[in-house]
Amino acid sequence: MVSNNQAQKKCWASCLGGCSDKISREHTITQAMFLDKEIEVSGMPWCVEPKKVGLANLTMKVLCVAHNSALSPVDEEAVKFADALRESFRLLQVRLGQERKRWTFIKFPIDGPRIERWFLKTLINATYQTESPIEDSSLVEIAFGRKPFEPNAGLYGVYDPPEKRQLFDGISVSSFTVRGRVVGATFSFLGFRLLLYLDKRGPELPFMEVGTEHGRISEIIEPTYHPLQIGYQAGKGTSHAVVFQWHT
Numbered sequence: 350m351v352s353n354n355q356a357q358k359k360c361w362a363s364c365l366g367g368c369s370d371k372i373s374r375e376h377t378i379t380q381a382m383f384l385d386k387e388i389e390v391s392g393m394p395w396c397v398e399p400k401k402v403g404l405a406n407l408t409m410k411v412l413c414v415a416h417n418s419a420l421s422p423v424d425e426e427a428v429k430f431a432d433a434l435r436e437s438f439r440l441l442q443v444r445l446g447q448e449r450k451r452w453t454f455i456k457f458p459i460d461g462p463r464i465e466r467w468f469l470k471t472l473i474n475a476t477y478q479t480e481s482p483i484e485d486s487s488l489v490e491i492a493f494g495r496k497p498f499e500p501n502a503g504l505y506g507v508y509d510p511p512e513k514r515q516l517f518d519g520i521s522v523s524s525f526t527v528r529g530r531v532v533g534a535t536f537s538f539l540g541f542r543l544l545l546y547l548d549k550r551g552p553e554l555p556f557m558e559v560g561t562e563h564g565r566i567s568e569i570i571e572p573t574y575h576p577l578q579i580g581y582q583a584g585k586g587t588s589h590a591v592v593f594q595w596h597t
Contacts, residue, residue: 381428437457456590468536472522481530501550501574502547520537544572
């Protein structure tokens, strides 16, 4: 059995206190988000180029059992988000294939702060055993919902035209650093990209360079802070949308 002291040394949330004696085998990326046993992964420290990886192998011993369990609500929100994106894509194909009309609008609600915390938790997982781990206790508190992000830090949406969206059951993470410190990352999965920025000054707007979905090629984009929705056009207007609910 792992002693409590050993668990604290391995758990990235040990600064919060309350570590349990056992270290969990945490999935770097929430397993239940994906339908297949293998997914395409890229942009990780150990997997820069895209390749197929078994979900069972995407585990790390970086959280104790107690702190891993405390993050279950954000994992559940991530699964809900992935399901909403899949259903939105399926519904779009159905409605585009029928007579042009004004459809009844369908909304897929997502808790904004929870999914924002999931992206932070996943980025901490991915970088923890690298040369540039995220060890800021304030960010750990944010990941566990004990405090909010500073204004201008947090989740941004990246708009990609429909023709550039690549629907694949996998994930790409492209982190970027400033003077050896991770300040953010872009996440690409199920045809969409989102940017998580950790610095309270926010990214340099209106434009900045970030990694694209595959590889290290960069481009200029204009991210939107706390996106309100991902809308889908079919017929005479917006057919349906994944709606982010931000608590005010």
